[in-house]
Amino acid sequence: MTTATLDHAPVRARPAGFLADCIGIATRSIRAVPREIEFVVPALVVPVFFYTINIGALGPLAEANTGLDFKAFQLPVAIIFAVTGLSRASALVTDIQNGYFDRLLMTPIRRLSLLLGLMMADLVLITTLSIPVVIMGFIVGVRFETGALGVLIFIFMAGLWGLAFTGFPYAIALKTGNPAAVNTSFILFFPFAFLTTSFLPLDNLSGWLQTIARWNPVTYLLASMRSLLYGGWDFYDIGVGLLAIGIVGTVSMTLAFAALRGRLKRG
Amino acid sequence: MSIGLGAVADTAVRTEDLRRFFEDTRAVDGVDLDVKTGEIYGFLGPNGAGKSTLVHVLCTLLLPTSGRAEVAGFDVARQPVDVRLRIGVALQEASLDPAQTGIELLRLQGRLYGLSKREIEQRLHELSQLVDIGPALGHRIKTYSGGMRRRLDLAAALVHNPQVLFLDEPTTGLDPASRLRVWDEVRRLNAEGITIFLTTQYLEEADALAHRVGIINQGHLIKEGTPSDLKRSLGSDVIIARVEDGAERACNAVREVVGVDQVDVHGDELTVRALDGSAVLSPVAIALDSCGVRVRDLTLREPTLDDVFLELTGGHIQQDDGHAQQEGTSDNGDA
Numbered sequence: 181m182t183t184a185t186l187d188h189a190p191v192r193a194r195p196a197g198f199l200a201d202c203i204g205i206a207t208r209s210i211r212a213v214p215r216e217i218e219f220v221v222p223a224l225v226v227p228v229f230f231y232t233i234n235i236g237a238l239g240p241l242a243e244a245n246t247g248l249d250f251k252a253f254q255l256p257v258a259i260i261f262a263v264t265g266l267s268r269a270s271a272l273v274t275d276i277q278n279g280y281f282d283r284l285l286m287t288p289i290r291r292l293s294l295l296l297g298l299m300m301a302d303l304v305l306i307t308t309l310s311i312p313v314v315i316m317g318f319i320v321g322v323r324f325e326t327g328a329l330g331v332l333i334f335i336f337m338a339g340l341w342g343l344a345f346t347g348f349p350y351a352i353a354l355k356t357g358n359p360a361a362v363n364t365s366f367i368l369f370f371p372f373a374f375l376t377t378s379f380l381p382l383d384n385l386s387g388w389l390q391t392i393a394r395w396n397p398v399t400y401l402l403a404s405m406r407s408l409l410y411g412g413w414d415f416y417d418i419g420v421g422l423l424a425i426g427i428v429g430t431v432s433m434t435l436a437f438a439a440l441r442g443r444l445k446r447g
Numbered sequence: 448m449s450i451g452l453g454a455v456a457d458t459a460v461r462t463e464d465l466r467r468f469f470e471d472t473r474a475v476d477g478v479d480l481d482v483k484t485g486e487i488y489g490f491l492g493p494n495g496a497g498k499s500t501l502v503h504v505l506c507t508l509l510l511p512t513s514g515r516a517e518v519a520g521f522d523v524a525r526q527p528v529d530v531r532l533r534i535g536v537a538l539q540e541a542s543l544d545p546a547q548t549g550i551e552l553l554r555l556q557g558r559l560y561g562l563s564k565r566e567i568e569q570r571l572h573e574l575s576q577l578v579d580i581g582p583a584l585g586h587r588i589k590t591y592s593g594g595m596r597r598r599l600d601l602a603a604a605l606v607h608n609p610q611v612l613f614l615d616e617p618t619t620g621l622d623p624a625s626r627l628r629v630w631d632e633v634r635r636l637n638a639e640g641i642t643i644f645l646t647t648q649y650l651e652e653a654d655a656l657a658h659r660v661g662i663i664n665q666g667h668l669i670k671e672g673t674p675s676d677l678k679r680s681l682g683s684d685v686i687i688a689r690v691e692d693g694a695e696r697a698c699n700a701v702r703e704v705v706g707v708d709q710v711d712v713h714g715d716e717l718t719v720r721a722l723d724g725s726a727v728l729s730p731v732a733i734a735l736d737s738c739g740v741r742v743r744d745l746t747l748r749e750p751t752l753d754d755v756f757l758e759l760t761g762g763h764i765q766q767d768d769g770h771a772q773q774e775g776t777s778d779n780g781d782a
Contacts, residue, residue: 193561196559197561200558204559208555211551271546278543278544279538279540283538283542283603287531287560
């Protein structure tokens with residue numbers, strides 16, 4: 181044991197500020213990602229797998245019947261598969277379980293930044309993981325009619341969608357504090373990702389599936405992203421896509437922040 | 448409240464009729480505390496007595512059900528941020544993120560308390576020596592031993608120079624050598640001017656460290672004072688006799704010994720109180736022998752805080768492998 185003494189005088193605690201709190205939480209979260217390779221690998225493997233299978237198995241048939249460039253048609257699906265449900269919710273549950281969340285609560289951190297910081301990290305990760313998927317599209321010959329700006333907006337929309345969806349796993353994480361419950365949140369992904377125009381255009385879907393797809397916000401997100409690929413600048417489609425993201429985001433974030441309020445109740 | 452951040456209130460912790468209930472469980476039930484700045488205050492009680500719940504209220508993790516609590520001059524319910532800026536907390540289970548390195552955790556902790564990079568590095572330098580964790584700071588926390596995790600937890604609680612440090616059972620589960628190290632650290636921190644609120648189930652810990660001790664049982668603060676005052680309040684020496692059988696018979700025999708003030712039986716153990724223990728030790732041994740009870744162990748000693756607890760509650764604070772429970776009492780939902 182050494183006999184060091186503390187020099188108290190110069191160091192005084194003070195509130196760090198909302199942005200600094202968010203950045204602190206986000207930085208910690210991003211730093212953890214390379215240490216959890218199991219977190220990143222599925223997000224890269226799943227879209228590549230489905231993209232390859234879909235264009236290989238269905239491409240010739242779909243192109244013969246619809247005249248679509250199926251590789252371009254499938255690229256937004258691949259990116260939705262990559263980013264939907266990607267979040268640090270499981271890490272949040274671990275924090276709750278091992279008491280680190282309580283340690284954070286005993287600091288003067290703004291409570292909102294506990295969640296917003298994680299979401300900032302998610303946005304960075306989702307956007308980063310979108311890039312390899314877009315590169316994969318370029319490799320197989322997909323081109324953007326809207327050019328470089330279209331590519332950026334394509335990635336931006338994927339990022340916004342991924343962020344909008346994160347509210348669901350965070351709501352489950354904060355409400356239950358249970359890792360198994362968070363893991364089951366991926367079930368939400370299936371109706372969003374499959375009951376839509378993921379394989380065929382809306383007009384080619386059968387009756388019941390077409391009806392459901394019309395109510396699925398992902399249908400409009402895919403339409404807007406596809407318009408960037410082969411429809412040229414269609415601001416109506418882009419606007420509707422953003423609105424669809426906004427609706428899902430409003431629902432999921434309302435649930436997530438309500439769950440945060442519940443978790444933070446001291447009474 | 449007009450106490451500036453650098454100013455120090457005379458009273459570090461004050462509670463008035465503080466209550467915290469969980470549905471039907473009265474975890475803390477009408478506790479009045481007045482801990483002076485600069486004190487080491489030991490909060491002693493068995494598992495489930497309400498110690499941790501009280502600490503959670505004082506650290507702003509829980510709201511009181513009723514009553515008031517102030518820490519460093521600020522109300523825990525109405526001014527939680529002011530309280531958080533002035534306290535450091537090491538809870539019973541080290542609250543650490545195993546995926547971070549020690550240094551990453553301490554840096555983030557410093558950032559959340561608004562410290563500049565220079566201040567954080569200064570504190571890291573000081574703390575790495577103070578809690579003797581040195582080179583391990585660069586390693587992932589998941590590789591740390593239990594003792595190292597405790598020390599890092601303590602360092603995290605100290606990053607921002609708190610005025611009041613809450614240590615919730617800081618040595619539970621530690622080996623004796625690590626426990627003594629923590630004691631040294633607690634004394635040194637207190638010498639630096641930090642008020643320390645220490646909960647413990649270890650009698651010798653409260654005895655060795657605390658300037659004053661509060662004894663809590665079933666949510667009530669049942670006695671408070673310096674360890675020596677509390678022990679002196681018993682006013683007698685203690686003779687402990689462990690017998691093989693016939694404890695009640697032995698009790699009746701010992702009660703007849705001249706000079707014996709009180710005899711209590713707990714299982715196979717007799718606790719004999721006498722003003723002059725050394726004078727009655729032999730007569731007690733003779734009385735036990737004459738009533739035909741086989742004696743395994745006969746000890747004369749000064750009163751301990753456990754004797755105080757026994758006197759007040761009729762039960763011991765039992766300590767087994769780091770887990771203490773009060774004999775004959777049930778857990779009351781310590782959170």
